[in-house]
Amino acid sequence: MCPMNMGCVIPPPHTYPCWVSCYCARMLHEMVAEEWEREGGDEWSKRWEVALRRAYGRADDALKDRALAPYSVGSTSLVVVVSPCQIIAANCGDSRAVLCRGTQAIPLTVDHKLDRQDELARIEEAGGQILYWQGPRVEGVLSMTRAIGDHYLKPWIISEPEVTFTTRSDEDECLILASDGLWDVLSNEQVVKVARNSLREERRKALLNDSSLPPAHSAADSLLCCALAEYSDDNISIIVVDLKSRKRRHQYRH
Numbered sequence: 001m002c003p004m005n006m007g008c009v010i011p012p013p014h015t016y017p018c019w020v021s022c023y024c025a026r027m028l029h030e031m032v033a034e035e036w037e038r039e040g041g042d043e044w045s046k047r048w049e050v051a052l053r054r055a056y057g058r059a060d061d062a063l064k065d066r067a068l069a070p071y072s073v074g075s076t077s078l079v080v081v082v083s084p085c086q087i088i089a090a091n092c093g094d095s096r097a098v099l100c101r102g103t104q105a106i107p108l109t110v111d112h113k114l115d116r117q118d119e120l121a122r123i124e125e126a127g128g129q130i131l132y133w134q135g136p137r138v139e140g141v142l143s144m145t146r147a148i149g150d151h152y153l154k155p156w157i158i159s160e161p162e163v164t165f166t167t168r169s170d171e172d173e174c175l176i177l178a179s180d181g182l183w184d185v186l187s188n189e190q191v192v193k194v195a196r197n198s199l200r201e202e203r204r205k206a207l208l209n210d211s212s213l214p215p216a217h218s219a220a221d222s223l224l225c226c227a228l229a230e231y232s233d234d235n236i237s238i239i240v241v242d243l244k245s246r247k248r249r250h251q252y253r254h
Contacts, residue, residue: 009078011179011237019069020149031055052090060159074150090161094144100173105188112146119145128156181236198222216240
């Protein structure tokens with residue numbers, strides 16, 4: 001297998017302790033690796049899709065143990081795997097991954113919310129109700145339609161992730177992985193513009209030995225400041241992945 005990097009956004013809820021998100025942060029990446037090894041000889045993309053779905057299912061099953069988490073607690077989960085040629089995104093919930101390609105904002109995931117007709121139909125077919133309390137919610141409780149945990153809302157809330165594959169391009173600048181505390185107040189295009197400008201400025205400073213933070217770290221800080229300036233009142237978890245290779249940075253220096 002070629003070298004790969006994995007990033008995860010598993011934000012803790014802002015109203016409950018982080019039982020589910022803390023468990024997933026500790027265990028989910030290990031489960032993904034174990035399921036990848038277990039899958040064996042399947043075609044590459046199919047092997048990844050099955051491994052990710054089984055890992056999410058394992059985490060969800062483990063959290064039925066009330067010693068780990070109450071039945072009323074859950075978490076969104078976003079996992080992104082970056083290889084030299086592909087970006088694999090697995091999402092369950094309302095976190096989001098967006099690719100900055102040149103000046104374009106390309107969403108790699110689609111939020112699991114009740115404005116999606118396919119999710120609404122799935123819940124209603126399973127016998128669930130959509131009740132309105134500060135907006136539409138599953139059984140009047142949860143505004144997203146998929147999560148790890150939240151077992152008291154099964155079978156309407158499911159833990160199966162949607163998995164996408166995106167072929168990498170030389171124009172790819174960065175990936176932004178974030179919870180809804182960012183996306184609720186800034187558009188994909190705004191986020192990409194801030195991240196891209198910050199990365200380029202910090203790379204320029206690095207050439208002059210005038211930067212103490214990695215460019216991706218500074219870009220994430222800039223996005224956090226923008227979200228707070230827009231009065232985001234939800235959890236804000238952000239990862240920025242710099243996709244420019246060392247070779248291209250060397251060319252940029254000269």
